[in-house]
Amino acid sequence: MMAQQFETIALIGIGLIGSSIARDILDRQLAGTIVVSTRSEATLKRAGELGLGHRYTLSAAEAVKDADLVIVSVPVGASGAVAAEIAAHLKPGAIVTDVGSTKGSVIAQMAPHLPDSVHFVPGHPIAGTEHSGPDAGFAGLFRGRWCILTPPPGTDEEAVARLRLFWEALGSMVDEMDPEHHDMVLAIVSHLPHIIAYNIVGTADDLATVTESEVIKYSASGFRDFTRLAASDPTMWRDVCLHNKDAILEMLARFSEDLASLQRAIRWGDGDKLFDLFTRTRAIRRSIIQAGQDTAMPDFGRHAMDQK
Numbered sequence: 001m002m003a004q005q006f007e008t009i010a011l012i013g014i015g016l017i018g019s020s021i022a023r024d025i026l027d028r029q030l031a032g033t034i035v036v037s038t039r040s041e042a043t044l045k046r047a048g049e050l051g052l053g054h055r056y057t058l059s060a061a062e063a064v065k066d067a068d069l070v071i072v073s074v075p076v077g078a079s080g081a082v083a084a085e086i087a088a089h090l091k092p093g094a095i096v097t098d099v100g101s102t103k104g105s106v107i108a109q110m111a112p113h114l115p116d117s118v119h120f121v122p123g124h125p126i127a128g129t130e131h132s133g134p135d136a137g138f139a140g141l142f143r144g145r146w147c148i149l150t151p152p153p154g155t156d157e158e159a160v161a162r163l164r165l166f167w168e169a170l171g172s173m174v175d176e177m178d179p180e181h182h183d184m185v186l187a188i189v190s191h192l193p194h195i196i197a198y199n200i201v202g203t204a205d206d207l208a209t210v211t212e213s214e215v216i217k218y219s220a221s222g223f224r225d226f227t228r229l230a231a232s233d234p235t236m237w238r239d240v241c242l243h244n245k246d247a248i249l250e251m252l253a254r255f256s257e258d259l260a261s262l263q264r265a266i267r268w269g270d271g272d273k274l275f276d277l278f279t280r281t282r283a284i285r286r287s288i289i290q291a292g293q294d295t296a297m298p299d300f301g302r303h304a305m306d307q308k
């Protein structure tokens with residue numbers, strides 16, 4: 001148990017991320033009241049069955065009216081519509097945040113709607129799985145993982161500090177950076193790996209008509225790792241691609257150049273070049289593990305993923 005941080009928290013969107021946050025708030029008693037709001041009746045009903053909040057409503061406007069903290073956890077393409085819906089109903093002094101995987105676009109969509117009387121502190125927990133919906137969430141998802149805040153210049157420092165304390169109470173380490181930098185970094189470490197996974201699994205699927213079931217039958221662990229990422233939510237990842245377009249295209253251009261160079265090394269039998277690259281990349285994996293970033297993907301997280 002921890003000290004209560006907010007009287008009322010409104011969760012707009014109660015999928016993997018929203019429901020994981022709800023479970024942590026409940027476990028740690030960080031709020032007096034959790035109000036859950038989501039677009040579809042079926043999801044709201046399920047959230048109720050799972051006991052993720054104290055009050056439930058299909059109206060985001062209704063959900064935020066007494067909230068001291070509003071956490072928007074919807075696909076990034078829906079954040080503008082949510083901001084427009086809640087804007088006139090927000091309590092003065094409330095902190096409004098989000099968890100979207102892209103930051104520049106979310107800020108561009110939400111900020112114009114939000115009144116000056118609230119504090120908008122965009123955020124992004126770097127933790128998740130390939131699963132979606134309220135059943136997929138679990139307590140502890142954010143433990144030992146980074147959460148990036150991208151407050152616009154001039155944001156009230158106390159509001160940023162309160163949100164930082166909130167994520168720290170969920171076990172996260174918190175960093176602050178500007179949204180452009182966030183979008184560039186995440187394009188290479190998160191968005192490209194998903195796009196590459198979607199692409200390779202798609203290519204293998206096209207081949208499967210030739211090789212029949214061999215793709216599945218002989219799928220080695222390397223291919224299986226790609227299928228996990230490629231099983232991620234189509235709506236969420238469509239939105240990420242559309243809303244971090246520039247940074248993703250920049251990283252894809254670099255990726256394609258490097259892939260062409262690798263292709264050339266293979267064609268011309270340049271073993272030294274291949275060996276040098278593979279040595280360099282192995283060192284990166286080892287330094288990630290040494291920094292605890294791999295084991296920080298907690299065992300219960302792996303377990304939860306293996307089960308589903």
Ligand SMILES: NC(=O)C1=CN([C@@H]2O[C@H](COP(=O)(O)OP(=O)(O)OC[C@H]3O[C@@H](n4cnc5c(N)ncnc54)[C@H](O)[C@@H]3O)[C@@H](O)[C@H]2O)C=CC1
Pocket residue numbers: 012013014015016017018038039040043073074075076078081082099100101102124125126127128129130131132133134233236240
């Ligand atoms: N899945 C992951 O691993 C991670 C996702 N994120 C970000 O978190 C956000 C939520 O993702 P998940 O929880 O994984 O998705 P999800 O699909 O599990 O849940 C999305 C929620 O948003 C609601 N929703 C969908 N469309 C809506 C709309 N047009 N208007 C209002 N509500 C709508 C759904 O009813 C559901 O409650 C996304 O912005 C995503 O980029 C951030 C970190 C990790």
Ligand SMILES: O=C(O)C(=O)Cc1ccc(O)cc1
Pocket residue numbers: 100101125126127128129130190
């Ligand atoms: O499932 C995985 O491996 C992920 O990479 C989860 C993830 C997806 C999207 C994010 O913005 C942050 C984390």
